[in-house]
Amino acid sequence: MEDEASVDPILSYVRGRQAAIVETIRAFVECESPSDNPAAVGRFVEMVAERAGRMGRTRTCPGGRFGKHLVCEPALPGRRKIGQILALGHSDTVWPLGTLRSMPFRQERGRLWGPGVLDMKAGIAFFLFAVEALRELDLPVRSKVLLQLNSDEEVGSESSRPLTERNARSSKAVLVLEPGTGLEGKLKTARKGVGDFTIRVTGKASHAGVDFEAGASAVVELARQIDRIAQFTNVARGITVNPGTVEGGTRSNVVAAEARAVVDIRVPRLKDAAGLEKKFRRLKPFDDRCRIQVNGGLNRPPMERSPGIVRLFRTAKHLAEEMGIRVEESATGGGSDGNFTAAMGVPTLDGLGGVGEGAHAVKESILVGRIADRTALLAKLLAVL
Numbered sequence: 001m002e003d004e005a006s007v008d009p010i011l012s013y014v015r016g017r018q019a020a021i022v023e024t025i026r027a028f029v030e031c032e033s034p035s036d037n038p039a040a041v042g043r044f045v046e047m048v049a050e051r052a053g054r055m056g057r058t059r060t061c062p063g064g065r066f067g068k069h070l071v072c073e074p075a076l077p078g079r080r081k082i083g084q085i086l087a088l089g090h091s092d093t094v095w096p097l098g099t100l101r102s103m104p105f106r107q108e109r110g111r112l113w114g115p116g117v118l119d120m121k122a123g124i125a126f127f128l129f130a131v132e133a134l135r136e137l138d139l140p141v142r143s144k145v146l147l148q149l150n151s152d153e154e155v156g157s158e159s160s161r162p163l164t165e166r167n168a169r170s171s172k173a174v175l176v177l178e179p180g181t182g183l184e185g186k187l188k189t190a191r192k193g194v195g196d197f198t199i200r201v202t203g204k205a206s207h208a209g210v211d212f213e214a215g216a217s218a219v220v221e222l223a224r225q226i227d228r229i230a231q232f233t234n235v236a237r238g239i240t241v242n243p244g245t246v247e248g249g250t251r252s253n254v255v256a257a258e259a260r261a262v263v264d265i266r267v268p269r270l271k272d273a274a275g276l277e278k279k280f281r282r283l284k285p286f287d288d289r290c291r292i293q294v295n296g297g298l299n300r301p302p303m304e305r306s307p308g309i310v311r312l313f314r315t316a317k318h319l320a321e322e323m324g325i326r327v328e329e330s331a332t333g334g335g336s337d338g339n340f341t342a343a344m345g346v347p348t349l350d351g352l353g354g355v356g357e358g359a360h361a362v363k364e365s366i367l368v369g370r371i372a373d374r375t376a377l378l379a380k381l382l383a384v385l
């Protein structure tokens, strides 16, 4: 590994910049950016824009009730650019302001720790240093490169989706800066589609003691519906249906008039979503005095492992081998903005960011030993695609 690595110019350049990369990740993590706080996200976006602005053009796009989305076009070596590559990431995190007090950024036991370090501030830093490497080494890049950072990815990407789709439409490939899978940092070539349904049951209230039979319990009806809905899960086909929250009723001595459940769905194929949707829409009350209202559907279409995605992965695998690194591919149940671009038919390779564990959890961390090769792999992909 050492031999190949020492002859790979990009990897040796990036290794020389390791301390600066760590310092950048620290600055990014310490600039907290929860999705629901546009001002905080804005401060982080400014920080990235300031750094990216030294290497090319940057602009921001309004994010509605969320922070601004950032688009950067770094100036890269290479005369004639053919087509465009979109690097896709997000500036928001799931962590509320003040999380740093209990989870401060720190480097220990071979890892960097802190809120958002894996998902996905490391990935953003890797991109910036990949661009720096290409510029400093004056390596010709074949395509125009665009970086887009969305401010609302952790909350469904409602505001950024049109921008993502517009930039993806004019791209021949999309590289997603989300973390890799597991401590091996497997790349992601398939993601399930994600959606949710809200089931509202309206029954009839009555006094549980005086007038029990006049009531029709929305809670009992919902419980029976949930049992039915849970059976829509088909683990063998990768379809999962999770009634995640329930609420209903007012007091224990009242037959409940209202109840509600929110159900998360995950599907590996688009056609599974249509089948599931039909089943939800066809739900009928067991007690015909109750009414059922179903809302919702698929939010993110599945990222299906297309031939174009497989080709992109093989290219990445080959480029990693040049550095003596083995990369594997993986499928995940979690969604990203790569779901949108893959569903449009644009070859999308995901999981190119940090290698670590604990996204959205207190043990969120990345492996310091994988910072250099991930940054170098990104640079190599940007150069050849």
Ligand SMILES: [Zn+2]
Pocket: 090, 119, 120, 153, 178, 179, 336
């Ligand atoms: Zn993420």
